[in-house]
Amino acid sequence: MHNPYRDRDAQALWQLVKEEADAAAFAELHARFSAKLYALAFRKTGDSDVSEDLVQDLFVTLWVQKETLTIDKAIQVYLFSALKNRIISHFRKQLLHNSVSLDEVYPEALVTHSANVVQDWIQLREVQEVYLRELQGLPEKSREVFELSRSGLTNREIAEQLGLAEKTIEFHISKCLRVLRVKLLYMVGLVSALWLFP
Template identity: 55%
Template sequence: MNVNYRHIEDKILWNLVGSEDDSLAFGELHRRYAAKMYTLARRKLDDQAAAEDLVQELFVSFWLKRKEIRIEKDIDVYLFTSLRNRIISSLRKKLYEKSVSLHDIPDQTLASHSANPVQEEILLSELQVAYDRELGKLPEKSRRVFQLSRSGLTNRETAELLEITEKTVEFHISKALRILREKLNYLALIVALLSS
């Protein structure tokens, strides 16, 4: 049987990958997202080879862990969030390699950190839980657009990926931000006051 994978939804493709080790379904997911992921990685890292390696490593890991990975979000959100995390790790590693020792940091900088890091950590944790809860309550389209925008995609890239206009992307991001701001304002204010 000859299956045309181009017309199959992402979630069904992922189910084929995970349950049947379907390399053609995996290839279709790669075809849909690899180039866009590479563009994002290259823009953020400003390094073509590092961007290529990062995307390739992500897809290799994705394939190797296909039996273990449980995707609760949309596939595109999962992929771009995974890529964002790898980009951040890569940038942190570069920063660490170039970092200065603590002896080179002025005493005022060290003293400016929170006086109660345990309390700050608890509040940040509560804020994250509240954020995740409120994000889950957003309308599906707004949530998906917002998550993609926060994974590092530009509005144009998000619009192309979801086949909507940039104005629609802007609308959904604004809507999500307004709702989240209203719901999380109190907790964020407390965290900001304790962190200063």
């Protein structure tokens, strides 16, 4: 049987969820993005159970708060941003309550040891603030392309969605990465920037 929701873009699905509490539209959003969200969570945590819990919590919250939640960006951009915030919160709770070492909770072995591991993770929040501020300073089209690329879409999918050539998409992404890397590496250092540019 044909699923009519598969032909709708993500933003239209979100509007159906928000305005009509459409469970089928919500299920389609979940089917469309849950695997990519899980992949991101697992890459950052290295724990399948934690990754599943974080993604499940994200979608439960999305459904429960659908009527009051205001999303000013593309729904896929919101989902990946919200998941990254949950991952940071997960690590912070581990650090504060379990006194585990930084390399235990951050499996990507590119982190320098610090005398204050809690401060290292608090700095991640500061990096995000710098990142968002610099992102807003980019040209509108470049910013749109870059945000879609961070949401898990391929360059081809972005090109089709925006009606642009794939080479143009690659140019915008490369330009944004170059500008943001320079700004972040200068302002907060290499270690913190690794989170945003894995």
